[in-house]
Amino acid sequence: MNIDVIQVLLVDDDAGLRDLLRAFFQQRGIEFSVLHNANNLANRLALERPSIVILDVMMPGVDGLTALKNLRASGDDIPVIMLTALADDVDRVVGLELGADDFIGKPFTPLELFARIKAVLRHHSGRMPAAAPARQDIYWFGRFRLDLGARVLYCDDKRMKLPHASYALLEVFVTRPMEILSRGRLLDLLYGPDADITERGMDLSVWRLRRLLTEDPSQPCMIQTVRGVGYMFVPSEIEREDSP
Structure with a gap:
């Protein structure tokens, strides 16, 4: 630079x-x-x-x-x-x-x-090299559809409004299903190694994303807590659709 x-x-x-x-x-x-x-x-x-x-x-x-x-x-x-x-x-x-x-x-x-x-x-x-090909990956999970190309989340075909950080966190989880992610790993993926935010702050971000994704508050959320370690995205079903 x-x-x-x-x-x-x-x-x-x-x-x-x-x-x-x-x-x-x-x-x-x-x-x-x-x-x-x-x-x-x-x-x-x-x-x-x-x-x-x-x-x-x-x-x-x-x-x-x-x-x-x-x-x-x-x-x-x-x-x-x-x-x-x-x-x-x-x-x-x-x-x-x-x-x-x-x-x-x-x-x-x-x-x-x-x-x-x-x-x-x-x-x-460094987010995306100029010569990088455009991607139009779409992930389906439950009633939701995440369009990475358009950076939009849909629920039952209705577009949802997500804060910038909530979208980024959702993208991390959805692209890493069934992977245990520690709070430190999430912070690094989202904000880099020098981010001035604590693990408590990461917990708050996860809590807010859970509220956006919870279809029934009485049922467990797709973002599961792994006690003493971090979080794991456990959708009931997930598909990935890659556009040509």
């Missing part, structure tokens, strides 16, 4: 932090711009397409989580790192489920942020 082409947009109401990071990145020849709040983030991105957005959670007006939710709902998949002074891991989980690529807690050093930026951009650039 050539760091000379990185363009960073910081959205934060902290003037001191904006000045600190501007000086740090400009000294390294990296394009750096700022927004004082997230009220007009979508309009800014329509005019300027940075490599990555650094988005503070706590801001007056439109908060960071709401801004992120609006971005992902519009279909914008620009890389986003959230900044937060909150210690509660649940807030991090919410942000990741809304589509954040990473979280970093305040206070932090500019060097740490720079390392996170490079890691996220490497992850994005």
Whole structure:
């Protein structure tokens, strides 16, 4: 990755932090711009397409989580790192489920942020090689149909709305049926080895996905807990259909 082409947009109401990071990145020849709040983030991105957005959670007006939710709902998949002074891991989980690529807690050093930026951009650039053939795999399980090509889940032919992180977690499970996956393995598959999220946060993500998939709350979910180890996807039936 050539760091000379990185363009960073910081959205934060902290003037001191904006000045600190501007000086740090400009000294390294990296394009750096700022927004004082997230009220007009979508309009800014329509005019300027940075490599990555650094988005503070706590801001007056439109908060960071709401801004992120609006971005992902519009279909914008620009890389986003959230900044937060909150210690509660649940807030991090919410942000990741809304589509954040990473979280970093305040206070932090500019060097740490720079390392996170490079890691996220490497992850994005390596998601799918440009020459990779398109795939249209479809997985059926129970009343559900997961179309990996369209990244859509259907239940009885009705399209379901899934948060970004819930879809990613479902894809991991469905493509690995009957495989025991530890919490650490799930975290690595979903967010990479440097993800700032705990195993407790992973349990919350699984719980939320279970709620989306449970047809009858009185019956066991397809995502089974393997006590002391992790989870296993155990569908009643599963088929894979590969499009030509």
